[in-house]
Amino acid sequence: MRGILRQVRGRLALAVALQAAGALAGVVPFIAVARIAVHLTDGSPALGEELWPLVTLACLSGLAALLLGSAAGLVSHLADNDLQLALRRRLAGHTGRLPLGWITSKGAGEIKRAVQDDVHALHTLVAHTLLDVTAVLTAPLLALAYLFTLDWRLALLSALPLALGAYLFSRAMAGAAARMAEYGAALGRISSAAVEFSNGIAVVKTFGRSRQVHERFLAATDGFSDFFTSWVRTTLVTSTAALLVVSPAVVLLLLVVVGAVFVTGGWTSAADLVPFVLLGPAVAAPMGVVGPRIQQIRAGQAAATRISALLDTPLLPSSATPAVPRGSRVSMREVSFSYDGRTDVLSGIDLDLEPGTVTALVGPSGSGKSTLAALLPRFHDVTAGAVTIGGADVRDIPAADLYRHVGFVLQDVRLLRASVADNIRLGRPSAGDDQVERAARAAQIHDRITELPAGYATEVTTGVSFSGGERQRLSIARALLADAPVLVLDEATAYADPYCEALIQDALSTLAAGRTLLVIAHRLATVRHADRIVVLDGGRIVEQGNHVDLLAAEGRYARLWRAQEAAQAGTTSTVHDSPAASPERTSR
Template sequence: MARTPAARTPAARTPAAPGAGTGSPPRPPRPLCELTGPVRSRLAVSVGLQTVAALAGVVPFIAVSEIAGRLTTGTPADGDTLWPLVALACAAGLLALACGTAAGALAHIADNDLQLALRRRLARHVGRLPLGRLTDRGTGEVKQAVQDDVSALHTLFAHTLLDVVAVLTAPVLALAYLFTVDWRLALVSVVPLLLGVLLFSRAMAGAAAQMAEFGAALGRISTAAVEFASGIAVFKSFGRGRKAHERFVDATEGFADFFSRWVRTTLVSSTAAVLVVAPAVVLLLLTVVGAVLVTQDWLTGAELVPFLLLGPAVAAPMGVVGPRIQQIRAGQAAAVRITQLLHAPTLPEPATPVLPDGHHVRLRGVTFSYDGRTDVLRDVDLDLAPGTVTALVGPSGSGKSTLASLLPRFHDVTAGTVTLGGADLRDIPATELYRRVGFVLQDVRLLRASVADNIRLGRPEATDEEVERCARAARIHDRVTALPDGYATELGTAVTLSGGEAQRLSIARALLADAPVLVLDEATAYADPHSEALIQDALSALAAGRTLLVIAHRLSTVRSADRIVVLEDGRVTEQGRHDDLVAAGGRYAALWDAQSSSTDDIREGSAR
């Protein structure tokens, strides 16, 4: 016997995560720092190694400059003078190679561990999110975070971070050495860098707004492309095939116009920024100015050598700053999206779990709002007795799907209670709830796995005989045996099922799970007549002895239901059996007459 739940108080269950019920969660501070916590020390070591490698990489050029100076002083140079410099150059080169390799390897290992940790963390968190959030937003947000955004962090930490360290560290040592050789030519070597910074700043003016518009323009193209692909058949069936692609063409032309304007406004400054820091341009500048200084005896030929070797490296950072800034911004944006998903409020688990006693479902005073302002459901009272079929009907937007989604706890009610066997759904542990409440939706999700594994989803330990028995009851066994490998056939590769077949497979899955309470969201909505008949047979097998809540758009499919509930504007306006509601002459009678007349017209048209 289950324990009777205690009086409901705010402390009766674990509080929701911060931000729950207030729209989007607040943006967490410094998301990159938050995400890199587990590997921060290793990334710091790799940055240190890369710094050493960058500095050591400059030393051979300095050694060569010193050797050139000693060879051109007019004093005979012996081995005692030159060999230490040669050894220094070789040792520095080997050190740069060793430290650079170690830095890259350590950064990649740290990044690999970070990717694994983030994906595991995301998987655990997504598994605790309300199902309504995943249903409403689909899998796009999760896919982007788990795959695209984590990959963007790989580029940032395993490549961009070390590249930035290298291009910022090496020029510092090079410039410091050049100032010890000749301060005048050293100042000249800084000029391209300063000009590059100035020109690049001008090119990047207003970049944030332009990037926002860039993303919006790409979004419009994506939306138009989806509309074009999904709507082309409808447009062509009405002889308006040309109209189907007009919005897509408009979106692409709008993007082209925007991008052309952006390029025109930045072309001169961005091109100039790249040119002034190009190694050939910097080398030419130093050669010309150095030649003047040499001819004026202000500089020796040997002193010009280090500027020709190291001068182009001083301005090198500006040559790669554009792509690196873009990669850093992409990584920052990815970190923000990942942390927002990780901070999304999870489904609150009860502090004091309660198990239901029986399978009677009661809704009392249920009010629900998605945004906290507009109520989609208002003061709904409803009873679903064990072993009965209750149908929800009503016009589009009346709240049928929302009401049905409360039973499997896709959402929590804003006010009122939904109980199962006397226990509030919010007090039932999620694992226990989904053993007792199942659902079959219009949009069937099949895994890329064998047919048997798809059916076994609710009961992985089920035997082959049990899987086949449920497939037969769901009227899908014959189709499965016709597949190349029968129940071992992997779905999602070369084999796909029609909508009606996928629906019957999901019914077999629900039969095997054997949940005593089921929510059916118009399982025959998109089926052809043959599939609909098979699905109805499968649903009859599924309904036996269970408590069913059915969302019905075609009233003829639920006329034998034990109770029909009419929803309008989120309120229950009528409920009863079919014959009683028709005789009452209310809203249900009007809906029935409208659908019956439409069906008769279709039949008459077919007869003609």
């Protein structure tokens, strides 16, 4: 927390000092009114001479309290503004230098939460809570100090509800940290169950499983209800008692009853009781609002912790001796990689990708295809060995130069909230409109763009949606315009229907011309014409060659090929045999 607030600490200290002074000034009118009441009841002969200075003091103190409180709020809000701007800039700059593999594994949600939600959560703490806490602590202290100068016995009585309320509240909050963690987990289970039910409703209804998923949602909500009811039940008595004993009505009743005993017993005068009646309830007032303030402080601390954790995430190391690739030949030597530093996902990879060739990575799920391809654009750094492009180690190539040499088309295409043209020119911002259009035509997406309300100027995500295949073609247009000599393609036709797949294949043929291509393929038929097919299994290269040679070798590739052919034949047979799909049965 201190590290996050370091840059505004001085201004926050000033705001707290102003708020404290304002809170103290705000108590003075009550003291002045109490003194006026004393003078009105003691029969002083020079009443006007004594009252007007007190009236003036009350008015000036009230005005000072207003001005000082406003100044404190202004200073804290300006500090909060600067803090939010600086934090968002730091987070944006830091995440921009994080390994892309870390970002893709964590997802955008964690970054969004830190940049938007957590930074916003600090606003309440910095701009409001600190000042509120200062006010509710400072004013009662001055009031209590003044009451002790009048009658220590009644002053102790005024402090009794505060002490009792603090004790009861501490009992009610015992174990709150663990309970809050359980509370968040219970809400998370409800959220997950709700998302599962809403996202999968079509599928679960189709297969008659909606009741099962619905029951999981009900179980999550019932679990939360049981937990929350149990928590409330265990704290209800003590928390209610804590609020009651510090409530103004109860404090006032206590002071009036005991004060009446003091007055009738001759231990104090009725006039001396007036300050306690006016200021006594204010002494215990902080306990009535301490709960929400503690929650706000905890929320701010949790947000600061998450922001700090993101800012402490190790950056992608940069080399002290930058290198520039000379050519587009890719070489991997004795490459090993581990996500956790203990278990190797890849081991002993030796592979060369020649300029102008297509190399396909195939293998069963979990064999390391995507991980190996991710090393080329440096989504991760190798654990051992080296990956070079044009003779330069990718770890020595500055990021800007690396991404001018390596482009990638991934399965999950992300489009920015910007115009279609700006999404295409993302890798080459200086490209003109005619260059953007040529890239879109080559990617077989120009006709779809011209159908949009504003053509290339149409903003993505504002009422305009693209199918998975269309997104892939936009991504290919982006890669074409960037004109990187080395490309990584991760199953670029994964989300396409047969018509879109044909368009994408045409676009990919244009994209591949003269470039060094590394293709991740799950469907072997899409890469049967590749110059070389590399078969991975268990993080190692077990076979490599062209399609014909690998089939003749009767190894791992041949078994995968036959398994996919059999699966495809079974699917086709099922479709042809279904009544809905058979022309003969339909005609009958």
